[in-house]
Amino acid sequence: MIEVKQFINGKMVNAISNGTMQLINPATEEVIADISFGNGDDCTVAIDAATEAFKTWGKTTPYYRAEILKKAAQFMRDNVLEFATDMVHESGKPLAEAKGEWMVAANLFDWFAEEGKRANGKTIPTNRIDKRSFTTWQPMGVVGVITAWNFPAYNPARAWAAALAAGCTVVAKPSEHTPFTGLHMAKALTQAGLPEGVLNVLTGDAASIGDAMLKHPQLKKISFTGSTRVGKILMDGASATHTKLSLELGGNAPVIIYDDIDVVALSKSAALAKFRNNGQVCIAPQRFYIQENIYNQFAELLSKEVAKLKVGNGFDDGVQLGPLITLKQKQHVADLLQMAEKENGQVLTGGKMPGHLDKGYFLQPAVVANLKQSSALAHNEIFGPVLPIFSFNTMEEVIEKANDTPYGLSAYIFTNNIKIALNTAQQIAFGMVGINEWTPHGTELPFGGFNQSGQGHESGSEGLYEYLELKLVSIGGL
Ligand code: ADP
Numbered sequence: 001m002i003e004v005k006q007f008i009n010g011k012m013v014n015a016i017s018n019g020t021m022q023l024i025n026p027a028t029e030e031v032i033a034d035i036s037f038g039n040g041d042d043c044t045v046a047i048d049a050a051t052e053a054f055k056t057w058g059k060t061t062p063y064y065r066a067e068i069l070k071k072a073a074q075f076m077r078d079n080v081l082e083f084a085t086d087m088v089h090e091s092g093k094p095l096a097e098a099k100g101e102w103m104v105a106a107n108l109f110d111w112f113a114e115e116g117k118r119a120n121g122k123t124i125p126t127n128r129i130d131k132r133s134f135t136t137w138q139p140m141g142v143v144g145v146i147t148a149w150n151f152p153a154y155n156p157a158r159a160w161a162a163a164l165a166a167g168c169t170v171v172a173k174p175s176e177h178t179p180f181t182g183l184h185m186a187k188a189l190t191q192a193g194l195p196e197g198v199l200n201v202l203t204g205d206a207a208s209i210g211d212a213m214l215k216h217p218q219l220k221k222i223s224f225t226g227s228t229r230v231g232k233i234l235m236d237g238a239s240a241t242h243t244k245l246s247l248e249l250g251g252n253a254p255v256i257i258y259d260d261i262d263v264v265a266l267s268k269s270a271a272l273a274k275f276r277n278n279g280q281v282c283i284a285p286q287r288f289y290i291q292e293n294i295y296n297q298f299a300e301l302l303s304k305e306v307a308k309l310k311v312g313n314g315f316d317d318g319v320q321l322g323p324l325i326t327l328k329q330k331q332h333v334a335d336l337l338q339m340a341e342k343e344n345g346q347v348l349t350g351g352k353m354p355g356h357l358d359k360g361y362f363l364q365p366a367v368v369a370n371l372k373q374s375s376a377l378a379h380n381e382i383f384g385p386v387l388p389i390f391s392f393n394t395m396e397e398v399i400e401k402a403n404d405t406p407y408g409l410s411a412y413i414f415t416n417n418i419k420i421a422l423n424t425a426q427q428i429a430f431g432m433v434g435i436n437e438w439t440p441h442g443t444e445l446p447f448g449g450f451n452q453s454g455q456g457h458e459s460g461s462e463g464l465y466e467y468l469e470l471k472l473v474s475i476g477g478l
Contacts, residue, residue: 002033004179006042006203007186009049010196015204016041021176026092026323027313027360035179038204040212043171046200050142050169051218053197058139058167065165066113071192073109076102076185086180087152088314092322092360093277095314104443105157105185108459111443115464116165130478137468139167140244144213144222146206146230149325150280150383152178156185158447158458159223159246160199164189166467171219173202173209175226177325210234214241221245223466225282228381228407228452246456246466250381251282251409251449254402256392256424257298258415259291266414267301270387273438275309275365278321279385280329282453283410283432283441287378288389289398295391303348303367306387311354311362323361324384330361333384337366339376340388346370350385373401381407395420399427408450410440 004023005012019037024030057065076083084098091098121135143163147155156174163170174182186201202209210230213219214237221244224234228249238245257266274285290298314322324330337351350366365385371377377388378401392398402411411430415421425433431449434440441447441459448457456466 004033004035006036006038007183007201008046023090025089026325029359032089035203038202040208042202042204043209043212044216046171046202047142047216047219049197050171050200053195054141054169057169057195057198062116065116068192068194069109069113069161069165072188073106075188075191076106083184090178090180091149091152091325093314094319094322097277101151101153105153107443108157109161112161112165112464115461119464119468131474131476132478133472133474136471138471140467140469141168141220142218143168143170143467144219145170145172146210146222146224147174148226149175149177150277152181155225156182158463162463163467166464168467170199176203179203214238214243247454248458249452249454250407251453252381252405252407253283253286253410253412255285255288255412256398256402257290258420259293260416261414263294263297264301267298267305269438270302271305271309274387275321275385278324280383285412286382288387289392289401290389292391292393299348299369299389306365306367307349309365311364321365321385324363327361330363333363333382333386336376336380336382337386340368340371343375344370345375395424399424402428406452409453
C-alpha cells in the first residue's frame, strides 16, 4: 500500500487532522493507496507559505522562471513511463493516452515558459505634454487551482504553468481521485529548482479546501476545472469575498454532420474522437446531429466501428477504453441509458459490462438512435461512453437544436460546403468550434466556453493573462 502525503512549503506532510482516504484503482476495484485527507486548515497553512514565497518569486524575471519550468518539462519527459504508469493505476486510462497526456503537460510548461517573457505593456500618448503613461502586467499573487480527475496531468499543467510563468505562487488541489499525478508534477518542478512554498499540493476535503481558499485574503484568484455545479458554489462564495475566478466547466458539444461528407471516413474518426478517455472529456463530441439522407447509413457504419473498440485494463495491449473513474460515474451513465430506452431510444451497440471483464467500472461503448430532442441524452452532460444520434433536415433547424443547452464549450461541424460551415459556426453559441476536425484546441490556442460552460480562458496567451493584473503608471509634472 502506497502512502500519499500533501506537499506544503517544500515538504511532504500528513494532514493536520491525520485523516486519510483510500484510493481505488477503477480497473481492479482494489485499494491502492492511503491518501492524506486534508481540509481547510491545511489549505490555510499552504496559502500562508505561498504568500511568503510570493515575496521573492513574484520579483523574479520571467527568464529565471522559464529556466525552471523548462527543466521541469524535461524531467516529465525523462520520467514519462513511471509517471504515466501511476496515472493508469489511479485513472484507468490506457497507458498510451497517459503517456501522451504527460507529453502535452511538458509542452505546456515549455510553452508558458516562453510566453511569460512576452507579457508586454504599452506606452499610451496622453492629452498633456507634461505627462507620460504606460501599462505593465504584474503577477496577481497567490492563486488557487482546483482541478478534475479526467485529465490528471493536462488540467493542472495548463493552470500551474501559466500561473508560475506569470510569477504567481500556487496552492493546488488536484482531484481526490488522481493524487499521484499532481504530486509527480510537483516533484518535477521541485527537482527543477522551484523554491519552497511556490507550489503547494493539497489532497482532501474539497468543499472545506475551496472554502478556505475563498476566505483567505491573500488568495487572489481560483482557477477551477470541473463541474458546473461546483463552479456555481465557487461563484456564490466569491461574491462575498471578491475572489477572482476562472471557470472551465461542463460541456454538451453538438456534432453537426451535413450530408455532403464522406460517411465512411467520418464514422471511423467519430468513433475514436467520441470515446477518447471513455467520453470523460468536457469537450467530448456529445450530441450527434446527422442530416436525414445519411442518418441510417451513418448509424450503421458508426455502430460497427464502435463495436470494434477494445475495452479493458489500461495496461493491456491495444486497449482503447479503460473503466469509468468511479462506480458513481458508471451509474450516472447507466441511468442516462436507461432513461433513453424508456424514451424509445434504440441501443444499436454496447451499454453493458463487457463480457470478458468481471471487475472494474467498465461499460461497453454505446450508440443510441431514434431519439428526440427532448431526450435526456440531449440535455445532460454524459461524461461517459454513450453516443446519441439525432436527425435533422435544415441548417436553421440544427442550429436551433445545437443551441438548445445552457452549456457552450465546444461544437463540431462536418461539411465540405464552406458557406454552410461558416454560417453554422457563426450562429452557434460555443466557445470552440471545430470545422472538419475533432481537436479545436492546443497549447497555443485559447480554451474557454460561453454561457454556463465557464468564464476566462486556459492555454494560449489568453491563459497567461488570467494570472496577470494590468497596472497603469502615470508620471506627471515632466
Ligand atoms: P467532476 O465531477 O468532474 O470531478 P467536480 O466539480 O466534482 O467535477 O470536481 C472537480 C474538482 O473540484 C475536484 O478537485 C473536486 O475535489 C473539487 N470540488 C468538489 N466539490 C468542491 C467544492 N465544494 N469546492 C471546491 N472544490 C470542490
